[in-house]
Amino acid sequence: MESIYLIMFFVLGLVFGSFYNVVGFRLCNNESLIKPRSHCPKCNHVLKPTELIPIVSYIIQGGRCRKCKAKISVFYPMIELFTGLLFSISYYSFGFSYDLLIALTLSSMFVIIVVTDLNYYIIPDEINIFFAVLLFIINILRFGFLGACKYLVFGAIMFIFMYLLMNFGNILFKEESLGGGDVKLLFILGMVMVPSISFISIALSAFIALPASLIIYFINKERKLPYGPFLVLAFLLVYFLKIDIQTVYDLVKII
Numbered sequence: 001m002e003s004i005y006l007i008m009f010f011v012l013g014l015v016f017g018s019f020y021n022v023v024g025f026r027l028c029n030n031e032s033l034i035k036p037r038s039h040c041p042k043c044n045h046v047l048k049p050t051e052l053i054p055i056v057s058y059i060i061q062g063g064r065c066r067k068c069k070a071k072i073s074v075f076y077p078m079i080e081l082f083t084g085l086l087f088s089i090s091y092y093s094f095g096f097s098y099d100l101l102i103a104l105t106l107s108s109m110f111v112i113i114v115v116t117d118l119n120y121y122i123i124p125d126e127i128n129i130f131f132a133v134l135l136f137i138i139n140i141l142r143f144g145f146l147g148a149c150k151y152l153v154f155g156a157i158m159f160i161f162m163y164l165l166m167n168f169g170n171i172l173f174k175e176e177s178l179g180g181g182d183v184k185l186l187f188i189l190g191m192v193m194v195p196s197i198s199f200i201s202i203a204l205s206a207f208i209a210l211p212a213s214l215i216i217y218f219i220n221k222e223r224k225l226p227y228g229p230f231l232v233l234a235f236l237l238v239y240f241l242k243i244d245i246q247t248v249y250d251l252v253k254i255i
Contacts, residue, residue, distance in 0.1 A: 009091040010084040014054035017083025017111060021076050024115025027124045043068035054080040083111045086236075093240050098142040102192060103239060105134055109188070110232040117226035123181030128188055135191045151191045158190030158198050159183060182227050189235045196245055197238060205234035 026033055038047045045067040051057050058077040065072060090103035109131045113123055132155075139148035166178040190198050209230040216225055237243075 005091055006088050009087040013084035013087030013107075014080050016087070016108065017080035018052065018054045018076075020083060020108065020111045021079050021115060024112050025119070027126055028116050028120040028122060040065040040068060040070065042070035054084075079111060079115060082114075083107065086111070089240060093242075098138060099239075101138050102135070103236075105131060105138065106192065106232065106236050106239060110229065110236055113185070113228045113232055117181075117228040121179070121224060121226055123179070123185060123228050125181075125184070128181070128184045132188045132191065135188060139191065154193070154195055154198070155187040155190035157195050159187035161199075162186040162202075178227060182231060185228055185231055189231065192235065192239065197243065198235075200243065200248060201235045201238045202231070204238065205230045208234060 022038065023033060025031075036046075038052060039045060040047070042065060045065060051061070051066060055077045058072060058074075061072070063072050063074065064070060086107035087104060090100055090107055094100040094103055109127065112127055116127070117123055136148055136152065139151050142148075143151070162178070162183045166183055169178060170176060186198075186202075189201070192198075193201065205227070209225065209227060212230070213225045241247075
């Protein structure tokens with residue numbers, strides 16, 4: 001039965017991953033999420049249902065538009081596959097629980113931000129607002145209204161911390177060190193964990209981003225590194241691994 005659920009969540013993730021591709025690209029181009037229907041960006045060919053099957057359609061069509069034969073970026077099926085894996089891991093880690101809802105929410109937010117931040121270097125406010133409201137509702141169901149408000153305070157603490165960190169970085173480097181979207185993102189992520197664990201997640205995000213930034217710097221010194229995906233990835237890792245203060249304390253003792 002567990003394997004069936006894992007497959008179900010994987011397939012569900014594939015479907016949502018396809019939708020998240022649409023959300024990410026259309027929001028950044030100020031397009032409606034409903035109209036027009038999915039189409040080839042080169043020849044505007046409206047895609048048929050058989051051309052919208054996650055991953056499968058890409059493989060069958062050889063990674064090209066069925067009509068004009070224009071090459072389709074491998075980015076699209078990769079996002080679909082990655083979302084499917086994240087959804088499966090979410091169920092494997094938490095089963096049917098409120099933690100599963102939060103894990104799926106974080107996974108969804110991560111995927112959409114990867115699409116927007118990697119391609120356009122922005123995190124649209126619509127994304128932050130939607131997931132903030134969604135997490136608040138989940139927290140109400142889990143902790144009650146007052147408990148959910150407490151996590152709003154946690155989010156505000158992380159927002160203020162990131163805002164101060166951004167201004168410090170701007171002064172230190174004499175240029176924009178963090179985007180406004182990253183600061184707003186910390187408010188949402190702060191609604192998931194207590195501040196002490198959120199600070200650990202921020203440190204982890206910097207640790208993950210460092211080698212990537214060095215690689216990008218040596219390959220292309222002009223290219224900027226979007227920080228949003230690393231932030232959410234770090235929070236996801238901490239949440240999936242169920243890291244708490246005791247875990248960190250035990251690790252420090254071993255070191």
